[in-house]
Amino acid sequence: MKITDARVVVTSPGRNYATLVVETSDGLVGVGDATLNGRELAVATYLRDHVCPLLVGRDPARIEDTWQYLYKGAYWRRGPVAMTAIAAVDTALWDIKGKTAGLPVYELLGGASRDGVMVYGHADGRDVPELLDSVAEYLQLGYKAVRIQAAVPGMAKTYGVSTGDGQVYEPANAHLPEEGSWESSTYLDFAPTVFEAVRERFGFAVHLLHDVHHRLTPIEAARLGKALEPYRPFWIEDATPAEDQSAFRVIRAHTTTPLAVGEVLTSIWDVQTLITERLIDYVRTSVAHTGGISHLRKLYALGELYGVRSGAHGAGDLSPVAHAAALHLDLTIPNFGIQEYMGHRDPAAEVFRSSYTFTDGYMHPGNAPGLGVEFDEAAAARFPYQPRYLPVNRRLDGTVHDW
Structure with a gap:
């Protein structure tokens, strides 16, 4: 062949x-x-x-x-x-x-190591009460883990708070990047109050995750991790820009809050220090950006040696093909942690027909041969490419900042 x-x-x-x-x-x-x-x-x-x-x-x-x-x-x-x-x-x-x-595919990777893959959804709100309602909706759907994001008071736009269906955070169609605003001091005071409100209403049975989106300095991230310890987050994600692996030594020295990072990293060498020095708890690299199943499997094997678990990126900016591939790998590795699942907006189901399933907080890739995703090229032709940009972020004084 x-x-x-x-x-x-x-x-x-x-x-x-x-x-x-x-x-x-x-x-x-x-x-x-x-x-x-x-x-x-x-x-x-x-x-x-x-x-x-x-x-x-x-x-x-x-x-x-x-x-x-x-x-x-x-x-x-x-x-x-x-x-x-x-x-x-x-x-x-x-x-x-x-x-x-x-x-x-999971059978070719050694077979299942678990019955299902725990996933987390994205709950958000323009204020804390709206976030609480969003968390309640996810729990009613059976989720065991939820990422929580709420608009920061005084900020025109906050990452992780969508204006539509909760499945996209960037503009639907933009020929120029949208610009957002940011101020770390306000956020650092606000974030613990969000966790406090969610724990007060829902208790500690649900896993809570939070995405900082690379916006803090190492010492600011350490402060956040320390402040959140009483609320026992599952993790804080991308607490500081991921390029500087040594920055996580500073964070690690000041807090026991679990750390996750890696969705913008693309190889085992990019996370080598983070894993071998045990500076993170979850590695977020994705199957679509980290060389595919073959390379990501090696990265996870390195993590297994050092007690680092998987927590793969799985936002809606990856197609159902990537999500299926991630689930096959998740199902097999011994050090699986959790899988992000943001879902896909209609009419994606007209183009990608997948066999994976969601039941009571867990997903399974299905048993169809291969990945279990059919791609309809005729349907794809009905939806032409649209120019889009990710947003750009600025501090309140106008300085370009990490989005």
Whole structure:
């Protein structure tokens, strides 16, 4: 069996997604998610112009060899565009491997280590009472874990608080980035009151998560972690910009609140110090941006040695293909922690038909051969790409700040 065609389809059924489609001489088709939020066309171009021509004629069964060929053969290594492209190829080849064997991908990875994958949803509110109502809705749906975000008083817009259906935080269609505002001192005073209100109403049976979104200095993050300790967060996410791994030594020295980071990181080398020095508790790297199933599995294996668990990024900016791939891997690894699940906006279901399920706070990838996601190219053609940007953030004095 050989690869006979590889092509990229960019579509926008509710938001932009880039999907790699790989066809074989045996008539099998594999799909991989090539979406990089706000930079979808960069990955699509990298695949079309540089990667797809290299795939035709290759044996799709040689997944690891193909990974090394694309990673080492490019010379220019790592980075989000290249690693997302490689991830799309890797995921598509695992999809083909499963279909060839007539088995779901998780069976090829060693079989299930658990019955289901605990996921968390996104609760938010324009004020604390609205957030409390949002948390209640998730608990009624059966969620055991909820991320909580509330608008910070005095800020024109707060990350994690959507204006629509709770499944997107950036503008629906923007040719220029939207600009938000931020002030850390106000946030640091406000965040503990949010946790206090949620715990007072719902108690400690529900896991509470919170995303700082890279906005604090290390010592500010340490202060937040310390202040939240009485409310026992499941984690605080991206407390400070992830590029500086040494910054987490400062945070770790001052608080026992669990730390999660990694959704903007793209390789095992980007988290090596964080894991081997036990500076984090959960690694948030995603299957779509970290070289696919093959590379992320190695990263998780490193985490297992140091007591670091998985907590993969799974926001709506990744397609159902990536979410399915994440669930297959989540189900198999021994050090699984939790999986983000934001869901997908209609009409995404017209383009991606998935077999994964949600029951009482847990998800399962299903037992269809391969990833269990069907990609309808005819339906995708009905939803053309729409230019969009992620927002830009500024402090109240006008300084550009981390969004």
